[in-house]
Amino acid sequence: MLIDAHCHLDFAAFDTDREIVIKRAQAAGVCHFIVPATTRECWQGVLALGQRIDVSVCLGLHPYFMDSHEPDDVAALGEVLAAHPGVVGIGECGVDARFPETLEAQWALFDAQLKLAKQRRLPVVVHCVQANDQVAKRLRQLALPAGGLIHGFAGSPEQAQAFLDLGFMLGLGGALTYPRAKRLHRAVAALPDNGFVLETDSPDMPLKGCQGERNEPSQVARVCQAVASLRGEASATIAAQSTANVRALFQPAAL
Numbered sequence: 568m569l570i571d572a573h574c575h576l577d578f579a580a581f582d583t584d585r586e587i588v589i590k591r592a593q594a595a596g597v598c599h600f601i602v603p604a605t606t607r608e609c610w611q612g613v614l615a616l617g618q619r620i621d622v623s624v625c626l627g628l629h630p631y632f633m634d635s636h637e638p639d640d641v642a643a644l645g646e647v648l649a650a651h652p653g654v655v656g657i658g659e660c661g662v663d664a665r666f667p668e669t670l671e672a673q674w675a676l677f678d679a680q681l682k683l684a685k686q687r688r689l690p691v692v693v694h695c696v697q698a699n700d701q702v703a704k705r706l707r708q709l710a711l712p713a714g715g716l717i718h719g720f721a722g723s724p725e726q727a728q729a730f731l732d733l734g735f736m737l738g739l740g741g742a743l744t745y746p747r748a749k750r751l752h753r754a755v756a757a758l759p760d761n762g763f764v765l766e767t768d769s770p771d772m773p774l775k776g777c778q779g780e781r782n783e784p785s786q787v788a789r790v791c792q793a794v795a796s797l798r799g800e801a802s803a804t805i806a807a808q809s810t811a812n813v814r815a816l817f818q819p820a821a822l
């Protein structure tokens with residue numbers, strides 16, 4: 568049994584064939600999906616998806632969409648979370664240093680969501696690009712009670728360890744299917760069994776051989792195989808470890 572621990576099934580990219588995409592994932596052994604939200608506008612759509620027995624959802628404000636966010640969005644997030652106790656985490660939130668023009672605002676928004684996560688004792692789903700050390704530092708200062716997930720992790724073994732020391736797990740996805748990702752391969756090989764989950768970030772982060780194509784949750788089976796070969800384990804073992812880790816992190820009611 569596989570879980571896609573991070574996929575954007577609510578995105579418009581899936582509007583025409585969402586059920587087919589889910590069926591294809593099921594045929595590949597994927598039986599649960601964690602769907603994080605990216606903007607206030609999409610919270611209702613994500614919550615609606617969360618009505619499915621095989622979908623668990625997180626709500627947050629993504630740093631990639633700074634133009635979409637309003638000053639009262641974090642307060643609204645607190646209210647929506649209070650009204651929906653089934654939401655399993657806060658996210659997707661974080662920092663993306665590829666966009667320096669909004670970096671200061673990104674940090675303020677991230678910080679506000681981290682504080683909300685601390686208050687509500689929920690795990691956070693963190694998008695962290697070219698900011699691993701700064702994000703680890705901030706997480707260390709805040710000491711979140713329920714930890715979280717560094718999704719789409721692509722850092723070094725040392726950066727991985729820094730997040731693990733904070734009680735965070737690492738989301739492993741398509742990036743590790745590329746032969747040039749040597750540093751990431753070393754990090755993956757060295758992770759403890761309880762330190763990672765498998766994910767796709769669909770429709771983004773295409774795997775090797777699928778560049779330029781829409782990614783989808785069925786591909787988590789290939790991510791699982793790649794992790795298994797890096798760690799010298801059977802795919803079934805990696806799938807079972809990831810599933811146990813998703814349960815421990817998000818405690819989804821339906822799993």
Ligand SMILES: [Zn+2]
Pocket residue numbers: 573575659718768
């Ligand atoms: Zn994402």
